[in-house]
Amino acid sequence: MAAISARQYSTFYLGGLYLGVEVLKVQELIRSQEMTRVPLAPRVVHGLINLRGQIVTAIDLRCRFDMPERAAGERPMNVVVRTDEGAVSLLVDEIGDVIEVHDGQFERAPDTIKGRANDLVTGVYKMRDRLLLVLDVDRAVAVEKKP
Amino acid sequence: MDDREELIREFLIESHENLDHLDGDLVELEKDPQNRERLDSIFRTIHTIKGTCGFLGFSKLEAVSHTGENLLSRMRDLKVTLDAEITTALLAMVDAIRKMLASIEATGNEGDDDYSAVMADITRLNQGGAKAATAAPAATPGAAAPPAPSAADDSADERRPAVSDSSLRVDVGLLEKLMNLVGELVLARNQILQFTATQTDSGFIGATGRLNLVTSELQEGVMKTRMQPIGNIWSKFPRIVRDVATVCGKSVRIEMDGKETELDKTIIEAIKDPLTHIVRNSVDHGIEAPAVRAARGKTPEGCIHLRAFHEGGQINIEISDDGAGLDIAKVRSKAVQRGLITGDQAAAMSDTEISRLIFLPGFSTADAITNVSGRGVGMDVVKTNIEKIGGQVDIQSVLGEGTTLKIKIPLTLAIIPALMVAAGGDRYAIPQVSLLELVRLEGDQARDGIEWIQDAPFYRLRGNLLPLVYLSRELGVDRVGEDDIVNIVVLTADDRQFGLVVEEIHDTEEIVVKPLGQQIKGLSAFAGATIMGDGKVALILDVLGIAQRARVVQDVCDRTRSMSAQSRTEDAADAHALLLFKVAGAERMAMPLDLVARLEEFPQSSIERSGAQDVVQYRNEIMPLISLSQFFSDTAAPAADPRQVVVFAEAGRSVGLVVDRILDIVQEHVVVQRKSTRPGVIGSAVIQQRVTDLLDVHAVMRAADPAFFETAGAA
Numbered sequence: 001m002a003a004i005s006a007r008q009y010s011t012f013y014l015g016g017l018y019l020g021v022e023v024l025k026v027q028e029l030i031r032s033q034e035m036t037r038v039p040l041a042p043r044v045v046h047g048l049i050n051l052r053g054q055i056v057t058a059i060d061l062r063c064r065f066d067m068p069e070r071a072a073g074e075r076p077m078n079v080v081v082r083t084d085e086g087a088v089s090l091l092v093d094e095i096g097d098v099i100e101v102h103d104g105q106f107e108r109a110p111d112t113i114k115g116r117a118n119d120l121v122t123g124v125y126k127m128r129d130r131l132l133l134v135l136d137v138d139r140a141v142a143v144e145k146k147p
Numbered sequence: 148m149d150d151r152e153e154l155i156r157e158f159l160i161e162s163h164e165n166l167d168h169l170d171g172d173l174v175e176l177e178k179d180p181q182n183r184e185r186l187d188s189i190f191r192t193i194h195t196i197k198g199t200c201g202f203l204g205f206s207k208l209e210a211v212s213h214t215g216e217n218l219l220s221r222m223r224d225l226k227v228t229l230d231a232e233i234t235t236a237l238l239a240m241v242d243a244i245r246k247m248l249a250s251i252e253a254t255g256n257e258g259d260d261d262y263s264a265v266m267a268d269i270t271r272l273n274q275g276g277a278k279a280a281t282a283a284p285a286a287t288p289g290a291a292a293p294p295a296p297s298a299a300d301d302s303a304d305e306r307r308p309a310v311s312d313s314s315l316r317v318d319v320g321l322l323e324k325l326m327n328l329v330g331e332l333v334l335a336r337n338q339i340l341q342f343t344a345t346q347t348d349s350g351f352i353g354a355t356g357r358l359n360l361v362t363s364e365l366q367e368g369v370m371k372t373r374m375q376p377i378g379n380i381w382s383k384f385p386r387i388v389r390d391v392a393t394v395c396g397k398s399v400r401i402e403m404d405g406k407e408t409e410l411d412k413t414i415i416e417a418i419k420d421p422l423t424h425i426v427r428n429s430v431d432h433g434i435e436a437p438a439v440r441a442a443r444g445k446t447p448e449g450c451i452h453l454r455a456f457h458e459g460g461q462i463n464i465e466i467s468d469d470g471a472g473l474d475i476a477k478v479r480s481k482a483v484q485r486g487l488i489t490g491d492q493a494a495a496m497s498d499t500e501i502s503r504l505i506f507l508p509g510f511s512t513a514d515a516i517t518n519v520s521g522r523g524v525g526m527d528v529v530k531t532n533i534e535k536i537g538g539q540v541d542i543q544s545v546l547g548e549g550t551t552l553k554i555k556i557p558l559t560l561a562i563i564p565a566l567m568v569a570a571g572g573d574r575y576a577i578p579q580v581s582l583l584e585l586v587r588l589e590g591d592q593a594r595d596g597i598e599w600i601q602d603a604p605f606y607r608l609r610g611n612l613l614p615l616v617y618l619s620r621e622l623g624v625d626r627v628g629e630d631d632i633v634n635i636v637v638l639t640a641d642d643r644q645f646g647l648v649v650e651e652i653h654d655t656e657e658i659v660v661k662p663l664g665q666q667i668k669g670l671s672a673f674a675g676a677t678i679m680g681d682g683k684v685a686l687i688l689d690v691l692g693i694a695q696r697a698r699v700v701q702d703v704c705d706r707t708r709s710m711s712a713q714s715r716t717e718d719a720a721d722a723h724a725l726l727l728f729k730v731a732g733a734e735r736m737a738m739p740l741d742l743v744a745r746l747e748e749f750p751q752s753s754i755e756r757s758g759a760q761d762v763v764q765y766r767n768e769i770m771p772l773i774s775l776s777q778f779f780s781d782t783a784a785p786a787a788d789p790r791q792v793v794v795f796a797e798a799g800r801s802v803g804l805v806v807d808r809i810l811d812i813v814q815e816h817v818v819v820q821r822k823s824t825r826p827g828v829i830g831s832a833v834i835q836q837r838v839t840d841l842l843d844v845h846a847v848m849r850a851a852d853p854a855f856f857e858t859a860g861a862a
Contacts, residue, residue: 036676036684037573039622041667048664048676048684053331055676055684057664085665143666 007103009125011096011132012079015067017117018096020125020132027082029095032075033058042143046091049078056080058089059141066116081137088141101125101132109133151203158199159252160316162244165192169241170386173234177389178400180229189237190219196244207257208247214266215240218273227273235393236268238386319412322372329362329369330562330659336362337656337680366562366657370411377455377464378406380419384426388451391430398437398448399430405455410462414556417536418464421529425466425552426451428525433470433550443547445469461580467551473544475501482507502542506530534691537580537674539642565658565677565687568636569651571624574685576658576677577636581690583644585652586635593633606635606646610727610735610810611835613637615646616697618688622672626650640694647693656680660687672696723817725834726793727810731776737834738842740812744796747803748789763792765801770794774805778827778847795844802848817841826850 009020010029035047035058046060058078062070070076076091105125113121120139125132169192176185197212215237221227243262250258336359343355385401392399410418434440434449441447454465479493482504493501505526533540538556557563557580565576586608588596597615598605604615615635619626628650635646658677667673671692679685724740749763754772756762761772772792792803819830819841827850829841 034683036686037624038667038670038673038686039571039573039624040670040672045666048686050678050682050684053334053678055661055663055678057666059666083665088664088666141666 006100008098008100009132009134010079010098012077012092013094013096014061014065014092017065018130018132019061019092019121019135020099020101021079021081021090021135021137023098025081025137027080027087030078030080033078033089044143046076049089051080051087051089054087056087056089058091059143060091061140062091062093064116064140065120081141083137083141085141090135090137090140099127099132101127155203155251155255158203159248162196162199162248165195166241166245166248167382168192170238171382173237173241174385174389176229177231177234186219186223186229190216190223193219205247205251205257207262208244208251211240211243211247211262211266214269214273218269221273233272236265236272239265240269317372322369322412325369326373329366332362333366333562333657333659334678334680338682341680370562373412374409375412375415376407376409377415377462378403380415380422381406381453383423384453387423387426388430391427392434392449395431396436397430397434399434399451400448401426401451401453403453408455408457408462410556414462414536417532418538418554418556421532421554422464422466424525424529426453429466429468429470429550433468433472435471439471462556464554464556465551466554467549469549472546472548472550473502473505473542474546475544478502478504499543502544505542506540537578562657562659564655566636566655567653567679567685568618568634568647568649569653570618570626570649571622572627573624574653574679574683575618575649576656576685576687577638577647577690578674578687579655581638581640583637583639586637586646587652588633588635590631593631597633604648608637608644608646610837612837613644613646614699615648616693616699617648618693619650621693621697638690638694640691640699643694643699645694645697645699658685658687723815725813725815725817727813727834727839728791728793728806729808729810730806731780735810735834735837735839736775736806736828736842737817737832737839738793738844742795742844743793744801745794746809747792747794749792749803751788751790754790761805763803765794765803768801770801770803772803772805773847775842775847776805776807778850795848804844804847811835 008023010023010026011018011020013019030051033049033051035049037047038045038057044059044063046058046063049056049058060076062068070093074093076093077095078089079092079095080087080089105127107124107126109118109121109123111118117133120136121133122136123134125134169189172185172189172192176182176189179185193212193216197209197216200208200212218227218233218237222229222233227233243265246260247257247262250256250260339355340359343352346352381403384403388399388401429451430449434451435443435445437447440449450469452465452467452469454463454467456463475498479496479501482488482501483490483493487504487507488496506529507527530540533554533556536556538554540555541553542550543553544550564579566579566582568575568577586606588606596606598607604617605612606615607613613635617626634649634652636649636652637644637646656679658679660675661677662668662675663670663673672689673686673692674689675687676684677687725737726740726743726746727735727737730736747765749772753763754761755764757769757771761774762769763772764770772790790805791807791809792805793809795802795804813835815834817832817834819832821831823830823840827843827847829843831838831840833839
């Protein structure tokens with residue numbers, strides 16, 4: 001029974017948060033890439049990367065979460081996710097393991113989560129030593145038209 | 148089971164193709180009912196469909212095509228002659244077959260619609276045209292039909308054995324995939340070529356040279372597989388024209404030139420609907436009813452002419468009709484009435500600009516809405532669809548004589564030549580189609596060459612003010628590079644020129660256009676992105692988008708408002724060729740070019756004096772020189788060497804006018820806006836957006852050399 005309700009999440013770190021995306025939605029994980037900036041684009045669009053001939057938009061999740069910018073020396077990692085509109089890369093601080101979670105550990109996101117996280121997190125898995133926040137990928141890549 | 152599905156698929160593909168021809172053939176046959184070849188071809192098509200669907204077990208489809216075949220068979224026997232009624236019935240049958248084929252494609256069966264009316268109609272026509280007794284053999288076609296078609300099939304094979312042997316059907320998806328792979332290959336090739344530049348091994352360099360060549364040829368070849376003649380979409384038009392004309396009670400024929408002109412498949416798809424719309428529009432709005440035409444002294448039958456041709460790496464498509472033409476006055480009042488422009492604007496706009504108003508959303512001049520057109524959703528969609536694929540559309544119309552729509556579109560969208568530039572440290576690609584020329588200013592020129600009107604920069608390009616747009620400023624990035632070099636990329640957008648100032652200009656390259664992600668698709672400044680030789684991504688600039696952002700070109704209403712004080716017209720018919728030049732007293736002057744015999748340069752040393760007059764030896768005679776600077780400001784002629792001289796000839800004698808500098812020759816419609824009291828000047832006009840004095844050539848000569856005209860007159 002447990003196997004049926006188990007899900008796998010690809011996890012990563014962002015600021016102080018431990019986030020996860022369902023593993024089936026993740027196309028690949030790659031290290032920092034050469035980035036072409038896009039002038040006039042919304043601030044969360046960090047640039048374009050060349051993913052083996054495919055041009056992929058990179059979304060800065062720190063910016064999406066209204067977190068302070070990365071320090072100059074720190075290079076973000078790319079979590080390339082599949083969306084209805086093609087692949088999009090999410091820039092994160094560090095990549096974690098793929099972990100298995102059970103429905104029993106799940107709880108809807110408490111309303112007391114403040115700020116952007118409230119919109120972008122759909123739920124919480126209560127792990128033994130910490131909380132895994134489930135990222136709403138579609139919302140994370142949806143960008144308001146105005147910068 | 149799989150075999151049957153395969154067979155059905157083949158059958159569908161083949162039938163769809165055949166039916167498209169059938170429409171055209173039937174309309175043609177109506178005009179020329181004696182054309183045996185066409186009749187045979189129609190018969191063959193219907194027979195093939197009937198035969199195959201009988202084999203596949205589509206009985207209803209078989210029954211419908213069977214009745215049609217009977218009628219056609221009697222026509223072949225010359226027992227029935229084709230007329231409009233029969234054509235309509237046969238076209239209805241084609242529609243019925245098409246409907247069933249669509250249903251087979253979607254659901255696997257023929258559907259439940261009842262086609263007995265169509266069949267009854269055809270049967271009635273079949274019997275009506277014949278004696279009652281001969282109806283019997285038609286009812287038993289099993290015996291009569293087979294021998295004839297098999298003969299027809301044989302002859303078809305003999306006639307065109309090459310076509311079926313030398314071509315094969317390929318899935319479009321496969322071609323798309325090939326195209327993408329070639330795109331990747333081109334990128335990899337570019338990367339290798341860049342790397343090769345640093346290498347010295349001759350064997351390696353030779354190999355990359357070959358790779359380069361083969362890749363280019365492969366790219367060209369694959370590109371060709373995606374090319375289709377424009378005739379493929381035009382072939383539907385005779386039918387559409389006939390249908391629309393019948394509904395409107397008009398008689399219209401369609402002519403085509405350049406059917407074989409080839410375009411990329413994606414472009415063919417993109418222009419199909421706009422073209423169809425334009426053609427329907429022409430029949431419905433453009434061509435008048437036969438009675439009206441006759442009253443205007445035209446042939447009762449209207450004509451729509453389609454023309455396609457290649458020009459300068461672009462495809463030109465023209466759709467002309469010999470109909471009523473646009474009623475400019477009506478368009479003007481409709482536009483005001485609908486609040487699209489104000490009355491003042493309307494009064495200030497030229498006819499050409501007024502006619503372009505039909506491309507505005509919500510515009511229609513039709514008095515009544517018909518089911519064909521007139522809902523005011525149309526030409527704006529046509530324009531946007533064509534602009535979406537990098538094309539342009541323009542309209543020319545003469546009241547009472549007809550309207551011509553001109554469309555220009557690129558050959559392909561997948562791989563395009565582009566100029567690479569840099570701004571703010573990043574590279575950008577500019578599609579070559581918008582590129583006119585490059586200007587580089589250095590040192591003093593860079594400092595002084597750019598003039599400002601408030602905060603709008605301009606550069607004088609051959610005397611014309613060229614608005615400048617700083618790319619780094621427009622994109623909101625920091626400028627990188629030296630200040631004493633200015634690179635101007637002269638671009639054209641929406642018929643207007645502007646200069647894009649960039650920090651560096653690199654090479655032109657073939658780039659593979661890739662779409663932008665959802666997050667940045669909305670940015671009008673970019674048309675896409677591409678991957679460069681070094682693997683980095685570069686954005687492709689949308690020239691029109693940049694121009695609009697920078698407000699160098701604006702939408703129609705804004706533009707006309709700003710131009711209301713000027714008299715701009717592109718109508719070459721009433722424009723004059725003018726020679727623009729500079730003299731010391733007045734910045735810019737113009738004179739009609741048709742008075743000018745030649746433009747010459749004389750070195751200072753060749754100028755001699757005869758009395759108080761400067762003269763030169765010119766073509767075995769002594770030609771007096773009149774200095775315009777001296778004439779207007781009485782200052783000594785500038786020391787320019789050689790002197791630029793405009794030569795006039797009259798009755799075998801020549802006179803030279805010395806000017807400071809010859810600027811340009813322009814075609815303009817001149818309106819003298821201010822009369823002049825100054826001797827030698829007729830008045831002032833706005834030419835190329837600048838105030839220019841018009842020279843009174845005769846007055847100048849009379850004043851400087853009173854003898855000239857007299858002797859000329861006497862001689």
